[in-house]
Amino acid sequence: MEKDSAKISMAVIRRLPKYHRYLKDLLDRNITRISSKELSKVIGFTASQIRQDLNNFGGFGQQGYGYNVDALYDEIGKILGLDKTYSTIVIGAGNLGQAIANYTNFEKSGFVPKAMFDMNPKLVGLKIRDIEIHDIDTVEKFIQEHNIDIGIICTPGPQAQSVADRLIKGRIKGIWNFAPIDLTVPDEIVVENVHLSESLFTLSFLLRHNQL
Template sequence: MSANKISMAVIKRLPKYHRYLAELIDKDIKRISSKELSEIIGFTASQIRQDLNNFGGFGQQGYGYNVEDLYNEIKKIIGLTRTYNTIIIGAGNLGQALANYTSFGKFGFNLKGIFDKNPKVVGITINDIEVIDVENVKEFIKNNDVEIAYICTSRSGAQEVADVLVEAGIEAIWNFAPVDLEIPKEIIVENVHLIDNLLTLSYFLKDND
């Protein structure tokens, strides 16, 4: 089925399937039913079957799912059979934390460069990668086949950075800046607004009080 026919709710559940199936493989579990998987992952068995049926089903009546086969299928569906070149824009605390998070590389997201405009930061090394002046980012993207950029700048500078990234041919943006970017529709954007998430917690804590 074409990706644009799959609901966003289903797409956002796929990484959770991937994570839990990896844990089952680590425990040497060979097969599992939708009911058993539902007890582990927190979705209903019906929801699991519906989600997987969007991509072909993969299960067998009376047998359930072969854990490793299903894991590999999910891996293909979410695009983890290849590697991606990435960069970070903004070498502050958040940018440095992302640069030092080694699990990205394990999943094929290879950090190729880190950029900042602050002369106090440019030239330092983070996780064996030297921070480069952001003025060089367009050339770097083109020369290194960079597909994904992580924006970790301030709110005020994020849109300008995004415009430069679009001009350079970036395909996807992971935006940590607390602002909604104006981006052409063909560019994939995933926003992580940390304060929004924290305020959601605040809402539920208020109800508990």
């Protein structure tokens, strides 16, 4: 029986996409069964850690058999919500916004882009991979009329909070934030922050200390 998701640590939750990715790779290599020990060699977690993580969501393995790779891949996909389709919009039609709109793997995973928005009138009406760019002033109405689930913020930092406020006013359910600030949102709005510079600075630290 799956535990209350509120009681599952974020560390476990953030490991789930990695499980999903590696299981897909195993399926692509026609591997249909794997033990926790074998999986630990592939994914880099200990066998004990793998068993503990998966036990949060039910008993997927069988003693003496291991894990059915296809079944485990599907179950983790369901846990991650990947058995559903999400309507998304991108706010900010600059280089990053265009790159996300052009990345078809998101759509294949069920995150379907419905529109882009920008404050530059010269961009309004243009299309990126058949995804039309709209005026930012219409975003609240668009969210409500098209039942948008996720807003992806790709604006400069100073604009991001006001954009988030518009998304919230339009009753967005979740925000994927690429702007270099932490947003202030109501508790019912789910936010995932992706600070690219922090990841790059972490790499810089590791490079520096690897050379000491």
